[in-house]
Amino acid sequence: MKVNITETVLRDANQSLIATRLPFSDFEEILEKIDNAGYHSVECWGGATFDSCLRYLNEDPWERLRKIKSVIKKTKLQMLLRGQNLLGYKHYPDDVVRKFVEHSIQNGIDIMRIFDALNDFRNIEVALEQTLKSGAHAQGAICFTLSPIHNLDNYVKLGRQLEKMGVDSICIKDMSGIMGPQEAYDLIRALKDNVSKPVALHTHSTTGLGPMTYFKAIEAGCDCIDCAISAFSGGTSQPATESLHFALKQSGYETGLDEVVLKEINDFFKPVKEKFIQSGELEPYVLGSDTDALVYQVPGGMLSNLISQLKQQNALDKLPEVLQEIPRVRKELGYPPLVTPMSQIVGVQAAANVLMGGRYLSISKEVKSYFKGEYGKAPGAVDVEVEKMVLGDEKPITQRFADTLEPEFEKAKKEIGSLAKNDEDVLSYIAFPQIAEKFFRNREENTALKVSYSIKKI
Ligand code: CO
Numbered sequence: 001m002k003v004n005i006t007e008t009v010l011r012d013a014n015q016s017l018i019a020t021r022l023p024f025s026d027f028e029e030i031l032e033k034i035d036n037a038g039y040h041s042v043e044c045w046g047g048a049t050f051d052s053c054l055r056y057l058n059e060d061p062w063e064r065l066r067k068i069k070s071v072i073k074k075t076k077l078q079m080l081l082r083g084q085n086l087l088g089y090k091h092y093p094d095d096v097v098r099k100f101v102e103h104s105i106q107n108g109i110d111i112m113r114i115f116d117a118l119n120d121f122r123n124i125e126v127a128l129e130q131t132l133k134s135g136a137h138a139q140g141a142i143c144f145t146l147s148p149i150h151n152l153d154n155y156v157k158l159g160r161q162l163e164k165m166g167v168d169s170i171c172i173k174d175m176s177g178i179m180g181p182q183e184a185y186d187l188i189r190a191l192k193d194n195v196s197k198p199v200a201l202h203t204h205s206t207t208g209l210g211p212m213t214y215f216k217a218i219e220a221g222c223d224c225i226d227c228a229i230s231a232f233s234g235g236t237s238q239p240a241t242e243s244l245h246f247a248l249k250q251s252g253y254e255t256g257l258d259e260v261v262l263k264e265i266n267d268f269f270k271p272v273k274e275k276f277i278q279s280g281e282l283e284p285y286v287l288g289s290d291t292d293a294l295v296y297q298v299p300g301g302m303l304s305n306l307i308s309q310l311k312q313q314n315a316l317d318k319l320p321e322v323l324q325e326i327p328r329v330r331k332e333l334g335y336p337p338l339v340t341p342m343s344q345i346v347g348v349q350a351a352a353n354v355l356m357g358g359r360y361l362s363i364s365k366e367v368k369s370y371f372k373g374e375y376g377k378a379p380g381a382v383d384v385e386v387e388k389m390v391l392g393d394e395k396p397i398t399q400r401f402a403d404t405l406e407p408e409f410e411k412a413k414k415e416i417g418s419l420a421k422n423d424e425d426v427l428s429y430i431a432f433p434q435i436a437e438k439f440f441r442n443r444e445e446n447t448a449l450k451v452s453y454s455i456k457k458i
Helices: 012-018 028-036 049-055 061-071 094-106 125-133 152-165 181-194 210-219 241-250 259-278 292-296 300-312 316-332 342-355 365-372 384-391 409-419 423-431 433-457
Strands: 004-007 041-046 076-081 111-114 137-143 169-173 199-202 224-227
Touching: 004 241, 012 049, 028 061, 028 259, 041 049, 041 061, 041 111, 049 061, 049 423, 049 433, 061 076, 061 423, 076 094, 094 111, 094 125, 094 409, 094 423, 111 125, 125 137, 137 152, 152 169, 152 181, 169 181, 181 199, 181 210, 199 210, 210 224, 210 241, 224 241, 241 259, 292 300, 300 316, 300 342, 316 342, 342 365, 365 384, 409 423, 409 433, 423 433
Parallel strands: 004 041, 004 224, 041 076, 076 111, 111 137, 137 169, 169 199, 199 224
Antiparallel strands: none
């Protein structure tokens, strides 16, 4: 039995442990080895890498992708895309989504993993269609969450829906590492029994369940798991590649991975990790297990956000009440998965409901947009009374929010003018306007400096 392994060190592990601060120069030398390790794919782009390249690393994200592609030639390159939100938090019009997907694939992406925070697949439809049109592998992802309506039937329904939409594979995305081994077994089994596409599982080691969850998922027929080379594994990152490979091999599975090369890759990343520990950018506590998410049924990241928010308002003593309020608000919102941005939206509203001395006395802009239907369709029924409190006489939209948006690409192209050297630059500008513009201006200055320097030399 073959089990595919996706290496996440360049994207999710990098994002989860060191806030995506790994510069290209820190991993350039090891790319060839990574290509020779026998991975099914290498996740190296999307999520926060794009933003972080422009904002903190002074790197052109497109250039990074092209450079990776120029070395990693055999192994498929994979990215994570937030459906209609691309790599940000707002909905972009379809022309931008299509262009972004098209150029990502042209610049080197082979597998596009696409998800929507609400599992409203109208929000991944356009990205998916364009992925297929541009000739890449389209993977539809389902966000995993626990709620009375998120049962096996519901997940099977979502899986079937993705299959009908033409995906090449399906991913179950457990972004907070709360999926237990038995849940994984039942869920993967149910999907394998009902859909014919390969099924991948994505989890994190946050609660310590990760490796067990993967193992049971594989016993149920899971085709692919996401792991991180051990130096960058564990805690809020993925389970370790080498450990899973070892356990699987012992049990008669084939991963296709070369242990000697894995060791070389890990030896390479050990001092890189050490550098980030020394600089304080890698906090040792993120490497351990934290089971609070299992106790409170909220993701670890959401919990730490909530604690710092309450601390700021000098109201940390209200934490138990807020933790009781969260499931209530979530139910009233129709059980959205607690993934970005829904985790923040639910957390902030729950805190406001407790701190303001009355429920929904203060309603955030985001909760209003949510009830209006601007994020998509709620997974379950929303509470009618709360809906009335939030919207008043306003009616929610029923169509896809992106259908209400005007095309943006040509407009943005004009706006940024000659600072953008190609369509990729225009897309960077649309995704992160101020940051991209600053990056372009720096680039111009640096080029000007180089030119004047070489003239002087002559
Ligand atoms: Co993840």
